[in-house]
Amino acid sequence: MKSLWKTFKQGIIYENPLLMLMIGLCSALAVTSSVSNGIGMGLAMTFVLLFSEIVISLFRKVIPNSARIPIFIIIIAAFTTMVDLVMKAYFPELSKSMGVFIPLIVVNCIIMGRVEAFASKQSFLPVVFDSLGMGLGYTWVLVAIAAFREILGNGTFAGIQVMPGNFQPILFFILPPGGFLVFGLLTSFNIWLKNRMAKSEKAKERA
Amino acid sequence: MKGIAKLGLVLAIFAAAACASLAVVYAITKPQIEAQDQIALTASLKEIFPEAVNFEDVTDKIASKDPNIKFLNAVLVKSENAPIGVAVKAAGPSYGGQATLLVGITLQRSIAGVRVLELKDTPGLGANANNPGYFVKKAEKVTFPGQFTGKYLTDAFAVKEDVIAITASTITSKSLTKIIKTAGDSAAEWLETVTADTSAETTGGK
Numbered sequence: 001m002k003s004l005w006k007t008f009k010q011g012i013i014y015e016n017p018l019l020m021l022m023i024g025l026c027s028a029l030a031v032t033s034s035v036s037n038g039i040g041m042g043l044a045m046t047f048v049l050l051f052s053e054i055v056i057s058l059f060r061k062v063i064p065n066s067a068r069i070p071i072f073i074i075i076i077a078a079f080t081t082m083v084d085l086v087m088k089a090y091f092p093e094l095s096k097s098m099g100v101f102i103p104l105i106v107v108n109c110i111i112m113g114r115v116e117a118f119a120s121k122q123s124f125l126p127v128v129f130d131s132l133g134m135g136l137g138y139t140w141v142l143v144a145i146a147a148f149r150e151i152l153g154n155g156t157f158a159g160i161q162v163m164p165g166n167f168q169p170i171l172f173f174i175l176p177p178g179g180f181l182v183f184g185l186l187t188s189f190n191i192w193l194k195n196r197m198a199k200s201e202k203a204k205e206r207a
Numbered sequence: 208m209k210g211i212a213k214l215g216l217v218l219a220i221f222a223a224a225a226c227a228s229l230a231v232v233y234a235i236t237k238p239q240i241e242a243q244d245q246i247a248l249t250a251s252l253k254e255i256f257p258e259a260v261n262f263e264d265v266t267d268k269i270a271s272k273d274p275n276i277k278f279l280n281a282v283l284v285k286s287e288n289a290p291i292g293v294a295v296k297a298a299g300p301s302y303g304g305q306a307t308l309l310v311g312i313t314l315q316r317s318i319a320g321v322r323v324l325e326l327k328d329t330p331g332l333g334a335n336a337n338n339p340g341y342f343v344k345k346a347e348k349v350t351f352p353g354q355f356t357g358k359y360l361t362d363a364f365a366v367k368e369d370v371i372a373i374t375a376s377t378i379t380s381k382s383l384t385k386i387i388k389t390a391g392d393s394a395a396e397w398l399e400t401v402t403a404d405t406s407a408e409t410t411g412g413k
Binding site for chain 2: 031037071090
C-alpha cells in the first residue's frame with residue numbers, strides 16, 4: 001500500500017509530468033488561457049491516461065514487443081475519440097473552447113511516455129495509481145497556470161470577474177510568452193517544494 | 208514471414224476491438240450531438256431574427272462563389288407570412304482549421320447578425336471571435352461578430368479598414384470576414400431574384 005501511495009505521489013510532485021519531466025508542454029501551454037479549459041483538459045487527459053494504462057497493463061502479455069507502439073496508439077486514439085464525442089454531446093461549450101486540443105491528446109507524450117515506461121511493465125493496481133497521480137499532477141499544474149494567466153490576462157477566474165472594473169487586463173499573460181513565464185515560475189516553485197520536502201524527510205530520518 | 212503474419216493479426220484484433228467500442232460510443236452520442244447542434248442553430252437563428260416564426264430550407268438554391276467556402280445550410284426566415292431574411296450556415300478555412308458561421312441577411316441587403324457556430328482557432332486569441340466577453344469596441348460592448356450587424360453588403364468588408372480585427376489574430380479576422388462577405392453576397396443575390404418574383408406576381412395580380 002505504501003509503495004502505491006508513493007507511485008501516486010511521484011506524479012503529483014517528484015515526477016510531475018509538466019514541471020519535472022517536462023513532457024506534454026505544447027497542449028498545456030496552449031489551453032491554459034482560461035481556468036475552465038484547464039480543468040476540462042486535465043480531466044480529459046486523466047481519463048485517457050487511466051483507461052489506456054489499464055487496458056495496456058491488462059493485455060501487456062499478449063502485446064508483441066515489436067508491434068507495441070502501433071497497438072498503444074490504437075488504444076490511446078480510441079479513448080481520446082471517446083472523450084471527444086462525449087464532450088461534444090454533453091459539454092458542447094467546453095468542447096468548442098478547447099477545439100483541436102482534445103483530439104491532439106492522442107499524440108500527447110505524457111500518455112505515450114507513461115504507457116511505454118510504466119503500464120507495459122506493471123500490473124493493474126500500480127498502474128491505476130500511476131495514471132491517477134500523473135493525471136492529477138497534470139491537472140493541478142494546468143489549473144494553476146490557467147488561474148494565473150486568466151486573472152492577470154483577462155481579469156476573470158473561470159469566467160467570473162474577480163479584478164476590479166478599472167483593471168486593465170495584461171494581454172501578455174494570455175499570449176504564448178506569458179504562458180512560458182508562468183510555467184517557468186511554477187517549475188522553480190516545484191523544485192523549491194521538492195527540495196524542502198526532501199530536507200524535512202531527511203530530518204525525520206535523523207530524528 | 209510467419210512472425211509478421213502473427214504481428215499483423217494481433218494488430219488487426221486490437222484495431223477491430225477499438226473500432227467496435229468506438230462504434231458503440233458513437234452510436235450513443237450521435238443523437239445527442241445532433242440535438243445540441245440543432246438547438247444551437249435554432250437559438251442562433253432566433254437571436255439574429257427575433258421575429259422569426261417559420262423557416263424554409265433553401266439550401267439547394269444558394270451557391271457559394273468561393274471554392275474554399277461551403278454553404279452547409281441555408282434557410283429563408285419568415286415572420287407570420289412574409290419573408291424577412293435569409294440565414295446561411297457557411298464554413299470556410301480559418302487559422303486553426305474549418306470555421307462555421309451563421310450569417311443572417313435582411314431583405315435590405317444588410318447583415319442581420321453573425322453567429323460563430325464552430326471555431327478551432329487558438330484559445331485566448333482567434334477563439335475570441337466566439338467569446339461574448341471580448342469586445343472590439345470596448346465602450347459600446349460590440350463583439351467581433353457583433354460589429355457586422357447592420358452593415359450593408361455594399362461596404363468594403365476590409366479588415367483594419369471598416370472591420371475591426373481581433374487583437375493579435377489578423378488571420379482569424381480576415382478569414383471570418385471573408386466567409387461573412389461570401390455568404391452575404393450570394394444570399395443577397397438570391398434574395399433579389401425571389402423578391403423580384405414576388406413583386407412581379409403582385410403586379411401581375413393587379
